[in-house]
Amino acid sequence: MSGPPLAGGWRIWLRLARAATEACAEAADALAAGAEDVAVPEALFEARGLSKSYVVGEVVVTALANVDLDLFRGELVVLLGPSGSGKSTLLNILGGLDVPTHGSVRFLHHDLTNAGEEALTRFRREHVGFVFQFYNLIPSLTARENVALVTEIATRSMPPGEALGLVGLADRLDHFPAQLSGGEQQRVAIARAVAKRPDVLLCDEPTGALDCETGKRVLEVLARANEELGTTTAVITHNAAIAAMADRVVRMRSGTITGVQVNERRVSPSELEW
Numbered sequence: 001m002s003g004p005p006l007a008g009g010w011r012i013w014l015r016l017a018r019a020a021t022e023a024c025a026e027a028a029d030a031l032a033a034g035a036e037d038v039a040v041p042e043a044l045f046e047a048r049g050l051s052k053s054y055v056v057g058e059v060v061v062t063a064l065a066n067v068d069l070d071l072f073r074g075e076l077v078v079l080l081g082p083s084g085s086g087k088s089t090l091l092n093i094l095g096g097l098d099v100p101t102h103g104s105v106r107f108l109h110h111d112l113t114n115a116g117e118e119a120l121t122r123f124r125r126e127h128v129g130f131v132f133q134f135y136n137l138i139p140s141l142t143a144r145e146n147v148a149l150v151t152e153i154a155t156r157s158m159p160p161g162e163a164l165g166l167v168g169l170a171d172r173l174d175h176f177p178a179q180l181s182g183g184e185q186q187r188v189a190i191a192r193a194v195a196k197r198p199d200v201l202l203c204d205e206p207t208g209a210l211d212c213e214t215g216k217r218v219l220e221v222l223a224r225a226n227e228e229l230g231t232t233t234a235v236i237t238h239n240a241a242i243a244a245m246a247d248r249v250v251r252m253r254s255g256t257i258t259g260v261q262v263n264e265r266r267v268s269p270s271e272l273e274w
């Protein structure tokens with residue numbers, strides 16, 4: 001089938017969906033007329049009816065309650081919600097770090113919910129890059145060596161120097177973490193996560209420990225990796241200002257999704273203010 005590249009295709013599709021949900025039939029028709037061959041976006045993840053409860057002593061904590069979510073290939077999604085709303089629980093389940101109490105997750109039509117530990121380990125190693133609030137770098141290894149730890153065991157990886165170049169650290173290859181600022185360490189962590197060319201990059205409060213300017217630099221790197229590598233990216237934050245950099249914003253509260261918004265255009269992280 002000829003047509004627009006998939007990443008562009010789903011953006012058009014999302015605009016169509018948005019026009020339709022806003023009951024703007026005319027707008028949808030106009031968009032459809034302009035987009036001759038609209039590719040239906042490929043859902044990388046399909047989560048259905050996800051619930052997660054924890055029993056702590058005599059108390060049952062509901063971290064997620066009946067959540068449905070698709071992540072489409074190539075998009076950048078911001079998961080926005082206050083502390084305790086279930087964002088990390090959802091991301092950890094998508095990334096195969098945790099399993100739901102109820103519900104299912106499919107990754108490219110593979111059922112993750114009933115996959116064994118071995119299959120989940122392979123899934124994480126081959127398909128998922130994680131970025132956390134704290135960088136989790138090994139202090140006794142240089143930036144290049146920290147990235148190489150991952151690229152040596154992954155099959156489709158790029159050279160560590162290339163990944164560090166992508167995050168703007170080509171001149172810091174032989175620095176140890178202690179010789180790098182917090183923002184630079186987080187960029188090494190992003191290089192480590194994208195170097196294996198994962199299908200999806202899952203970022204849990206990646207700017208949570210950084211000041212505004214440094215945080216924006218880190219978000220720029222995430223946006224760039226999404227654009228240049230086409231990596232589907234989910235960014236968790238409690239900071240509403242960050243939502244503007246996304247293709248879609250998924251809002252969470254009390255373990256549920258309260259709304260999904262499609263941004264007409266993505267704002268460059270350098271233009272964000274908080």
Ligand SMILES: Nc1ncnc2c1ncn2[C@@H]1O[C@H](COP(=O)(O)OP(=O)(O)O)[C@@H](O)[C@H]1O
Nearest residue numbers: 054056061062063082083084085086087088089
């Ligand atoms: N391992 C756990 N044991 C018990 N309760 C947990 C655990 N993990 C998360 N929770 C609870 O689940 C809720 C959602 O947590 P979380 O997903 O971490 O939220 P967020 O990332 O939005 O801050 C919170 O009320 C939290 O206290």
Ligand SMILES: [Mg+2]
Nearest residue numbers: 087088089204
């Ligand atoms: Mg969290």
